[in-house]
Amino acid sequence: xxxxxxxxxxxxxxxxxxxxxxxxxxxxxxxxxxxxxxxxxxxxxxxxxxxxxxxxxxxxxxxxxxxxxxxxxxxxxxxxxxxxxxxxxxxxxxxxxxxxxxxxxxxxxxxxxxxxxxxxxxxxxxxxxxxxxxxxxxxxxxxxxxxxxxxxxxxxxxxxxxxxxxxxxxxxxxxxxxxxxxxxxxxxxxxxxxxxxxxxxxxxxxxxxxxxxxxxxxxxxxxxxxxxxxxxxxxxxxxxxxxxxxxxxxxxxxxxxxxxxxxxxxxxxxxxxxxxxxxxxxxx
DNA sequence: ACCCACCCCTGGGCGC
DNA sequence: TGCGCCCAGGGGTGGG
Numbered sequence: 384x385x386x387x388x389x390x391x392x393x394x395x396x397x398x399x400x401x402x403x404x405x406x407x408x409x410x411x412x413x414x415x416x417x418x419x420x421x422x423x424x425x426x427x428x429x430x431x432x433x434x435x436x437x438x439x440x441x442x443x444x445x446x447x448x449x450x451x452x453x454x455x456x457x458x459x460x461x462x463x464x465x466x467x468x469x470x471x472x473x474x475x476x477x478x479x480x481x482x483x484x485x486x487x488x489x490x491x492x493x494x495x496x497x498x499x500x501x502x503x504x505x506x507x508x509x510x511x512x513x514x515x516x517x518x519x520x521x522x523x524x525x526x527x528x529x530x531x532x533x534x535x536x537x538x539x540x541x542x543x544x545x546x547x548x549x550x551x552x553x554x555x556x557x558x559x560x561x562x563x564x565x566x567x568x569x570x571x572x573x574x575x576x577x578x579x580x581x582x583x584x585x586x587x588x589x590x591x592x593x594x595x596x597x598x599x600x601x602x603x604x605x606x607x608x609x610x611x612x613x614x615x616x617x618x619x620x621x622x623x624x625x626x627x628x629x630x631x632x633x634x635x636x637x638x639x640x641x642x643x644x645x646x647x648x649x650x651x652x653x654x655x656x657x658x659x660x661x662x663x664x665x666x667x
Numbered sequence: 668a669c670c671c672a673c674c675c676c677t678g679g680g681c682g683c
Numbered sequence: 684t685g686c687g688c689c690c691a692g693g694g695g696t697g698g699g
Contacts, residue, residue, distance in 0.1 A: 384692065415676085419695090444693075462676080462692055478677090498676045500693065542670070551694075559692065607691090649672085650692055 385460045387522055387556030387596050389604035389611045389619060390444050393466050396614025397439035397448065397492075400468035405435045405486040416480030416494060418459075418502030419515060430454060430505045431483070442512070443522045443555025449510035457513040461500025463610040467493045497610060522556035523593045524600075534585045537577050544580065545573035545652065548592070557592060560605055560628045563653045565592040567627035570637075570658040573647065579662075598624065627653040 385393070409431045411417055411424040420427050435451040446466070447457040460466070467476070468490045476495045481503060483492035494503060506513035521528045533554055537547050547553055548562040557565070566573055568591040571584070580588075599605055604619030607629060612618055622629075626636050631644040635655040645652045 386693095459693075461694085463678095496676095497678070498691085500676060540669085546670090549693085610691090648692090651690090 384462055384558060384560065384607060385464070385604070385611045386444060386558035386561050387524065388561075388599035388602075388621070389606075390441055390446060390460060390556070391524070391600055392604045392613050392619065393460070394439050394441045394446055396468060397446070397466060400490065400614050401436050401448070401483075401485075401492050402439050403436065404489070406431050406433065407484045407486045408432055410482045410484075411480070412482070413478075413480035413499065415499050416496060416502050418504050420504040427503075427505055431456065437510070442516060442525075443519050443551055444558070445513075445516045445519060445555075447506070447509065447513050447516075453508050453510050455506050455509035455513050456503055457506050457509060457515060458494070458503035459501050460611075461496065461498065461502070463498040464494065464496040464501025465610075465612055466614055467495060467612075467616060468614040469493060469616075519551050520553055520555045522596075523554060523589060524556070524596055528554075530586065530589060533589060534582050537585050538580060538582070540577040542577055543574040544571055544577055544588070546648065547577050549648075554592075556596065559650055559652075560607065560625070561592065561595055561599070563628045564595045564625060566659065567654060568595065570655065572659045572662055573645070573652045573654060575662045627655065629653065 409428040411428055414424055417424040417427045436448045437451055438449045440447050445459050447455040449455045471491050478495050478497045479493055480496055481494035506515050536553050540547050545562050545566060548557050565588060569588045599621040602619055602621040604611060605621040606618035607622055627642055630642040630653055632641050635642055635658060638657050640655055640657040642653055643656050
């Protein structure tokens with residue numbers, strides 16, 4: 384389940400592995416892997432053949448590769464998407480959906496996705512910021528992220544704090560794992576109403592978000608269910624540093640109380656019942 | 668303008 | 684051993 388640190392690890396791999404290279408051919412093997420591309424998968428293939436990749440960019444969990452044509456190959460890894468840079472003679476992965484070969488005959492770029500929640504598309508003139516993802520907010524690792532606008536935005540919402548953290552139009556890059564980890568560190572209960580949070584508390588929470596994202600990035604990300612790997616196929620090591628996510632029944636690292644799991648938003652929320660007590664009037 | 672439920676998908680784990 | 688069910692969950696969409 385790639386979130387910001389995992390996607391950033393992939394972006395770094397793309398920067399090393401495909402930037403500056405010229406695409407020879409693109410082969411789409413699964414129609415659903417090409418998303419939001421009106422003209423269809425054949426057009427996707429045709430637009431990319433012969434183009435040179437000039438960069439590797441990221442906003443939140445979205446990635447894009449600007450091309451010398453001014454277009455951009457844009458994509459989201461969804462739950463299980465992988466962008467692998469592998470030797471051409473390596474056996475095809477079971478869920479290999481899109482293959483990019485290059486004019487230099489070197490390593491291929493492969494989009495592999497078991498659950499097909501992810502996908503790629505070409506955005507015309509999207510080299511700067513693809514229009515399709517213009518609604519995605521900057522992420523907390525972005526130097527241009529506006530902390531005070533985020534604080535004000537959170538306090539304007541009428542929702543629970545975890546919903547706000549997961550809202551990619553308010554702040555991007557945070558998914559279930561890092562939301563739970565930041566809330567554990569804060570510590571705040573996931574249902575705490577946003578409008579009751581004092582400014583300094585929101586600022587502090589933002590710092591916890593930043594810190595956990597940076598720490599995870601330094602560890603190569605979290606490979607909780609082995610579906611996330613780098614472009615080189617390497618798993619991240621941050622799972623061993625998680626305090627809340629996936630630790631139901633295990634003792635809280637702060638107070639020893641067993642971590643609880645709540646069903647929420649069709650997913651799980653992990654928290655410490657003692658450090659993160661339920662608010663009296665929470666937004667569940 | 669904002670909030671939220673629903674749906675897309677596959678494989679691993681588990682109970683019977 | 685096999686079947687069916689649940690779970691993982693980001694984000695687009697459409698309804699309220």
